[in-house]
Amino acid sequence: MSLDRNEVEIVAHLARLKVSDDQMPATLASLNSILTLVDRMQEIDTSGIEPLANPLDATARLRADEVTETNHRDDYQRIAPSTTDGLYLVPKVIE
Amino acid sequence: MEFKTLKQLSDGLAAGEFSSVELTQHYLARIAADQNTNAYITVTEEQALQAAKAADEARAKGNAGALTGLPIAHKDIFCTQGVRTSCGSKMLDNFIAPYESTVTQKLNDAGTVMLGKANMDEFAMGSSTETSFYGPTRNPWNLDTVPGGSSGGSAAAVAAGLAAAATGTDTGGSIRQPAAFCNLTGLKPTYGRVSRWGMIAFGSSLDCGGPLTRTAEDAALMFNVMAGHDPKDTTSMDVAVDDYTAHLDRPLDGLRIGLPSEYFGDGLHDGIRSAVMAAVKELENQGAVVKEISLPRTELSIPAYYIIAPAEASTNLSRYDGVRYGHRCDDPVDLEDLYKRSRAEGFGDEVQRRILVGTYALSAGYYDAYYRKAQQLRRLIKDDYQRAFADVDVILGPTTPSPAWKLGEKSGDPVAMYLEDIYTLSVNLAGLPGLALPCGQVNGLPVGLQLIGNYFDESRLLNIGHRFQQATDWHTKTPA
Numbered sequence: 263m264s265l266d267r268n269e270v271e272i273v274a275h276l277a278r279l280k281v282s283d284d285q286m287p288a289t290l291a292s293l294n295s296i297l298t299l300v301d302r303m304q305e306i307d308t309s310g311i312e313p314l315a316n317p318l319d320a321t322a323r324l325r326a327d328e329v330t331e332t333n334h335r336d337d338y339q340r341i342a343p344s345t346t347d348g349l350y351l352v353p354k355v356i357e
Numbered sequence: 358m359e360f361k362t363l364k365q366l367s368d369g370l371a372a373g374e375f376s377s378v379e380l381t382q383h384y385l386a387r388i389a390a391d392q393n394t395n396a397y398i399t400v401t402e403e404q405a406l407q408a409a410k411a412a413d414e415a416r417a418k419g420n421a422g423a424l425t426g427l428p429i430a431h432k433d434i435f436c437t438q439g440v441r442t443s444c445g446s447k448m449l450d451n452f453i454a455p456y457e458s459t460v461t462q463k464l465n466d467a468g469t470v471m472l473g474k475a476n477m478d479e480f481a482m483g484s485s486t487e488t489s490f491y492g493p494t495r496n497p498w499n500l501d502t503v504p505g506g507s508s509g510g511s512a513a514a515v516a517a518g519l520a521a522a523a524t525g526t527d528t529g530g531s532i533r534q535p536a537a538f539c540n541l542t543g544l545k546p547t548y549g550r551v552s553r554w555g556m557i558a559f560g561s562s563l564d565c566g567g568p569l570t571r572t573a574e575d576a577a578l579m580f581n582v583m584a585g586h587d588p589k590d591t592t593s594m595d596v597a598v599d600d601y602t603a604h605l606d607r608p609l610d611g612l613r614i615g616l617p618s619e620y621f622g623d624g625l626h627d628g629i630r631s632a633v634m635a636a637v638k639e640l641e642n643q644g645a646v647v648k649e650i651s652l653p654r655t656e657l658s659i660p661a662y663y664i665i666a667p668a669e670a671s672t673n674l675s676r677y678d679g680v681r682y683g684h685r686c687d688d689p690v691d692l693e694d695l696y697k698r699s700r701a702e703g704f705g706d707e708v709q710r711r712i713l714v715g716t717y718a719l720s721a722g723y724y725d726a727y728y729r730k731a732q733q734l735r736r737l738i739k740d741d742y743q744r745a746f747a748d749v750d751v752i753l754g755p756t757t758p759s760p761a762w763k764l765g766e767k768s769g770d771p772v773a774m775y776l777e778d779i780y781t782l783s784v785n786l787a788g789l790p791g792l793a794l795p796c797g798q799v800n801g802l803p804v805g806l807q808l809i810g811n812y813f814d815e816s817r818l819l820n821i822g823h824r825f826q827q828a829t830d831w832h833t834k835t836p837a
Contacts, residue, residue: 270713277671277716278678279709280697289713295772296714300660303730306737313732314739316562317548317788318812322591334455341453352680355692 264294358383359518360835363427363575366521370416370426377416377426381409381470384428388472388519393500396514398433398491399441400473408470415468423578423602425468430520432511433474434481435461435566436555440471444557445479445489445507448683448703458555459587460524460566467582472520476510479705480674481528481559483507484777486535487768488707495764496538497836498802502761505535511569512539516836522570522579526556528563529662530756530781533793536569537756537805540795540834542822543569544576545781547813548788549594552587560669561592563662563785572832573794573822577601580815599816605823610644612821613749619655620754620780629755632797632804637753639828640821650745650752654738658783661738663775664718664731665786670708671715677703710771739787746811751821755780756793756805784809792818795831803834 265273270290274281281289335348344351358380361369369375375383385402405428412426436442436454443449461471478488486494486509496504497517504513508525512535515523525532527545536543544567551566558564568579580601587593616637621630637647679685679699686702689695701709718727745752758779767774784791790810797804810818826832 265717273713273717273720274697276720277712278675278693278696278700279704279712280701282701289710292710292771293713293717295770296663296710296775299772299775300664300714300727300731303657303660303664303734304726306654306657306734308730308733308737311733311736313729314736315732316592317735317739317786318594320549320592320594325588325591337455341455343451353685353689353695355689355695 264297265290359387361521362571363424363522363578364572366427367423371421377409377412377470378406380426381405381428381472384472384520391517391519393495394497394513394517394519395492395494396476396510396517396519397430397473398443398445398476398510401440401471404440405470405472408465412468412470422467424464424582426470427521428470428472429464430472430475430511430514430523431461432477432508432523432525434477434526434557435524436557437461437471437474440474442474442557443490444481445477445491446704446708447490448677450490450683452683456555459552459589460556460583463582464524475508475514475523478507478509479708480557480670481507481526481531482670482707482711484530484534484774485768486510487764488705490705493764496761498539499761501763502802503538503764505538505761507531508569509535512536512541515539515541515569515571518835522568522575525567525569527565527567527785528560529666529785530778532567532569533756533781533791533805533807534778536793538761538803540803540832541569541571542573542576542795542832543567543793544580544815544818545784545791546580546584546815547790549592550790550813550815551583552590552593554587554590558673560666561673562669563666572826573792573819574602574605576822577605577819580819584815596813601816601819604816604820607820608644609640609821609824612640612645612751614640614645614647615650615745615749615752616647617650617652617655617752617754619652624758624779625755626759626799628797628799629758629760629804632799633755633806636796636806636825639825643824643828648749650749652741652745652783654734654741655779655783657734658738658786659775659779661731661734662778662782662786663714664727665735667711667715668718668728669715671712671719674708674712679703707771735786738783742787742789751817752809754807756807760799760802760804780807788812790815790818792822794822794825795834796829797831
């Protein structure tokens, strides 16, 4: 599998990353060398093999459906770059 | 004093030879004088002296434990309340953690003194600690070479005598490889043995916290505190914890050691092969029985890992969007521009590369060919190990195919860097414990062997490591 510029742009958009025109040749080259490496997986027949998502075949435990968390607003606001009246200030990007 | 073990320093504190404040001042002075390694991102001098004072007071009241008052470094991937926790990234350059990770909390509760936060590859992605936003760390054994990664700052700090021990994390070898490059003992525990809560996530099904120390005995002392179930981490395993110092002296008579033929083939440096085989001989002298085994899917661990880890990383790092954390671009034209430019400016090249690979592997149309395929190979790799453990107690091989390489030598070629992880990746894919130990030198650079154990058998690995270190002196050597 080999990626072209258009495909990298689609993947970069999905990943919400900006790849500049200057960076594109190096990005393309490194991604394609990595894909060449990982394509060695395709040589192995894995039909009928159950995928292993957790090395211990374990699933995440559930806890009791009870509220245990306390309010940390003051702790979090203390280290936020900008706050006012108990709210976080972020750049105005939506008109 | 700076090259003493945790055990020796603990004995010194208990005997009243020095106080924890004096010990901490000693290390802080060494850190301040160090112009070479760039081992630390943040030094927490004031906090360290306060913690040392509290440790001395606890000791005076008769409340000292094995680690009370011992100065250590924490990899900057562990959240430490009120202290910058950058994960080696511009993205988190201004992030002050509002809470304490379970690992660091446990070590704080045991009375250790945090000297600071150690340098690391950005978001733990790298094998050389060259991808850090704060500049590369240098290997104290040869300042022109890398200390390994991603816990290279932790390893360099201990090797250079800038901390008595350190925490690290291992997603694909990031404790064991820097331990090998810096002549340390590094333990990668069984997946789920150490809480991941408050450890900034890279590959959630792979990440493990563990100790980087001078000896297996020190690793056991630290691991006694670090290991254990944590209700706050749903991947933490509720399995009984051993006393890891209790079995260190157990004889090795009859121990069955498997040598995987795939770990000793082409690509392994001759000097490393010789050093590892000399170590095998020493263990045989102590009564171990050696058997050749096969782990046929070893090479496939590289492609499987470099799909699974980036896939998980791309998901974990989606939270860094320029709004909720850290770096935010200037003057965004709209929300999408804010996300894209903040992430492009905040993440370094290697992190962006892995996010792109991971996003691609998880995208519609490619999921089965890459992510699902890699997970199927992961099961085959695990099955290989389980077959091997039917015949042997532990598996032994080199930790790395070559000794530490020169700074910059591989940083322009990600695939060349990935191939250096050949002996460590499969252990993470299978979730097994691994221990790296000093076993020789090549051209003045340290060589590490690797012991791989069955699930939750860290006690056995530490026992073998300790017995080996009782009979050899490689672990006592320090940089010139």
